[in-house]
Amino acid sequence: MAIIPARPGDHNLKDYARARETFRFEDVEREFSWYTTGRVNVVYEAVDRQVEERGMGQQVALYYESGERQEEYTFGRLQEESARFAAVLKKYGVQKGDRLGIFLPRSPELYISFLGAARLGVVVVPLFEAFMAEALRDRLGDSGAVGVVTTSELYPRLPLDQLPALKHIFVVGEDIPKGAVDWHREMSLVTETPPLEWVGREHPLFILYASGADGKARGLVHVHNIMVGLLITARWVHDLRPGDVYWCTADPGWITGIAYGFLAPWLLGVPVVVRGGRFNAEDWCATLARYRVSVWYSAPTAFRMLMSGGDELLARYDLNRLRHILSVGEPLTEEVMEWSLKKLGQPIYDTWWMSETGMNMICNYRCMPVKPGSIGLPLPGIHAAIVDDEGKELPPGKIGNLAIRSGWPAQFRAVWNDPARYQQYFQHRPWFISGDAAYRDEEGYYYFQGRVDGVINTSGERVGPAEVESRLEEHPAVARAGVAGKPDRLRGEIVKAFIELNPGYRWSEDLAAELRNFVKTGLAAHAAPREFEVKESIPLTRDGRVDRRVLREWILGLGGR
Ligand code: PRX
Numbered sequence: 001m002a003i004i005p006a007r008p009g010d011h012n013l014k015d016y017a018r019a020r021e022t023f024r025f026e027d028v029e030r031e032f033s034w035y036t037t038g039r040v041n042v043v044y045e046a047v048d049r050q051v052e053e054r055g056m057g058q059q060v061a062l063y064y065e066s067g068e069r070q071e072e073y074t075f076g077r078l079q080e081e082s083a084r085f086a087a088v089l090k091k092y093g094v095q096k097g098d099r100l101g102i103f104l105p106r107s108p109e110l111y112i113s114f115l116g117a118a119r120l121g122v123v124v125v126p127l128f129e130a131f132m133a134e135a136l137r138d139r140l141g142d143s144g145a146v147g148v149v150t151t152s153e154l155y156p157r158l159p160l161d162q163l164p165a166l167k168h169i170f171v172v173g174e175d176i177p178k179g180a181v182d183w184h185r186e187m188s189l190v191t192e193t194p195p196l197e198w199v200g201r202e203h204p205l206f207i208l209y210a211s212g213a214d215g216k217a218r219g220l221v222h223v224h225n226i227m228v229g230l231l232i233t234a235r236w237v238h239d240l241r242p243g244d245v246y247w248c249t250a251d252p253g254w255i256t257g258i259a260y261g262f263l264a265p266w267l268l269g270v271p272v273v274v275r276g277g278r279f280n281a282e283d284w285c286a287t288l289a290r291y292r293v294s295v296w297y298s299a300p301t302a303f304r305m306l307m308s309g310g311d312e313l314l315a316r317y318d319l320n321r322l323r324h325i326l327s328v329g330e331p332l333t334e335e336v337m338e339w340s341l342k343k344l345g346q347p348i349y350d351t352w353w354m355s356e357t358g359m360n361m362i363c364n365y366r367c368m369p370v371k372p373g374s375i376g377l378p379l380p381g382i383h384a385a386i387v388d389d390e391g392k393e394l395p396p397g398k399i400g401n402l403a404i405r406s407g408w409p410a411q412f413r414a415v416w417n418d419p420a421r422y423q424q425y426f427q428h429r430p431w432f433i434s435g436d437a438a439y440r441d442e443e444g445y446y447y448f449q450g451r452v453d454g455v456i457n458t459s460g461e462r463v464g465p466a467e468v469e470s471r472l473e474e475h476p477a478v479a480r481a482g483v484a485g486k487p488d489r490l491r492g493e494i495v496k497a498f499i500e501l502n503p504g505y506r507w508s509e510d511l512a513a514e515l516r517n518f519v520k521t522g523l524a525a526h527a528a529p530r531e532f533e534v535k536e537s538i539p540l541t542r543d544g545r546v547d548r549r550v551l552r553e554w555i556l557g558l559g560g561r
Contacts, residue, residue: 001334001372004347009239009324009366016368019380025409028232039198042205042227043119046266047082048196050075056269062262063245063291064108066276073108075269078115083193085116088186090194092168094147096121099207101140101148101166103127103158106251106276109172109183111262113149114206114252121199124206125219128253133159134471134522138216139209140166142417149183152176201225207416208255210355211464213435213453213548219416222358229359229410230264233379237351237363238295239324240270247273247287248297254461255355256328259410260297281309289317296322299329301459303336303348304490314343324366326351329460330492331448337372350375352448354434355462356425358410362446374445375438382408386440391428394439399449402438403431454548456485458493461526468529469546471522472497475515477505482538484551486531496555497529500538507534 006014013019033049034040050056057076064071073081094100100117102124104110117124125143127136137159140148144165150158152173160166169180176182202223209217234240238260246265250256265272273291275283284306288296306313325340325348332350340348352362352375362384364376378384383405386394394400406426415422425432437449456463465483472481480500485493499515501507512532519528539550 004370023380082115084190086119087190099145101145103150123204130524220412221414226410233360234264247293285317292321299460402436480538494530496531
């Protein structure tokens with residue numbers, strides 16, 4: 001595919017070469033109020049400041065729509081309601097540094113709860129709404145959460161008997177279970193709201209659990225300083241400016257839905273659209289048109305689903321306001337890029353980053369030529385490299401480990417309760433080893449080549465094979481399981497499980513359905529294997545772990561044992 005020429009942007013990086021030489025993150029730090037006052041809280045910068053210093057109290061911050069519900073929240077209202085929720089937390093004794101799980105579907109209550117907690121310096125543990133008992137137990141248990149916010153519908157999934165630290169359950173909804181706190185009622189009872197708490201730049205903001213190749217999900221600790229990385233990327237990558245309406249389609253149970261779903265745009269006072277419910281091509285087009293979305297951040301899987309909706313669908317909606325489209329999470333294929341050029345009249349800008357990085361790292365910028373297939377160029381201030389397994393830098397054209405020099409502002413600061421796993425990322429200091437394979441061309445553009453470590457990426461969602469394996473092995477029919485990603489046109493990869501059966505069990509479609517459901521009800525729907533294959537035995541490495549190399553060979557049809 002031909003190179004796509006540069007287009008004008010507002011915050012342009014035309015002088016990329018110069019910015020790479022001269023830009024320092026301290027340049028953006030000056031824009032935060034704490035630069036002069038010394039008082040830090042991301043909620044102040046993203047919400048209160050718009051009201052108190054910029055006269056934007058009446059401006060819409062959030063357009064929400066889901067089924068029958070259609071609501072607008074101004075910055076003023078968000079400030080007010082989140083302060084109320086802070087009062088509720090305080091009443092129940094939840095304090096600075098305590099962890100609070102947020103297990104809610106995309107809804108205004110989710111954003112209000114997040115902001116309310118962060119106002120007090122309470123650390124949020126985001127929990128994707130599809131999580132089931134085991135996933136919830138691991139995350140709430142590991143983080144030692146003292147409270148959780150959920151809905152009446154999701155409440156039954158909480159394995160309360162296995163969570164001794166969990167004291168307060170705030171429930172949004174009609175039927176409030178015995179012993180739980182009625183979120184809406186408590187909000188209505190608040191008469192006085194506490195002041196926002198100032199915290200340090202290094203104070204934890206949220207702990208996001210992300211799947212790795214081994215063991216259980218790891219709690220990545222992000223701190224208030226993440227705002228420095230978010231502000232600069234909101235500008236240089238997303239090209240946000242006053243007058244924009246921004247829609248990031250990711251769920252705030254994942255990093256994209258937190259960092260770009262609301263924090264980054266609000267730092268610039270730009271309103272966001274949030275759509276509840278499941279993906280539906282028609283509704284998505286309607287949303288783009290109704291809210292006159294101008295900047296749209298989504299993922300290849302979603303673009304492909306829209307493509308399958310056909311031309312006739314797009315033709316029915318006026319998408320004239322759409323001026324900048326970005327993608328993340330999985331490879332942006334040529335097919336999707338061509339569709340966008342043809343049907344939406346503009347390219348899609350790919351961005352590469354991960355839960356650990358907290359901010360966009362390697363991106364395509366409007367003001368620079370896009371080489372389709374490339375994830376782009378490192379953001380000024382970010383130093384990327386391709387290194388070998390000893391941490392030695394490799395020249396252009398050579399595939400190796402995609403690495404980032406440690407020390408960027410939005411970097412995760414720890415793995416909660418697990419310093420050893422944190423250190424694994426930094427075996428080759430000063431490099432952070434991403435776990436992705438990539439190469440770089442002579443002009444410095446990077447090309448993603450897949451995961452190195454067996455982490456599965458299905459529809460942009462990260463699945464840890466070991467978590468799925470251990471769940472499968474809890475089923476009486478399964479002696480051992482080996483799980484890997486299988487390339488898939490629609491989803492990037494699907495979860496495939498190889499099963500070694502216990503004596504006395506026979507394989508059948510019913511058993512496959514049962515196992516699928518067993519993973520779904522234990523972990524989450526997106527982690528459930530779409531394909532199974534029975535094997536005599538699952539290959540193990542000398543130290544007794546599943547040999548992922550052999551699984552990959554099986555999947556790619558390269559023989560095996
Ligand atoms: O393999 C890379 C893939 O998603 C992984 C990170 O997943 P997660 O932490 O869930 O964060 C997703 C969104 C930030 C990476 O290790 N990935 C991310 N961006 C891209 C990508 N793969 C291909 N192209 C991308 N642009």
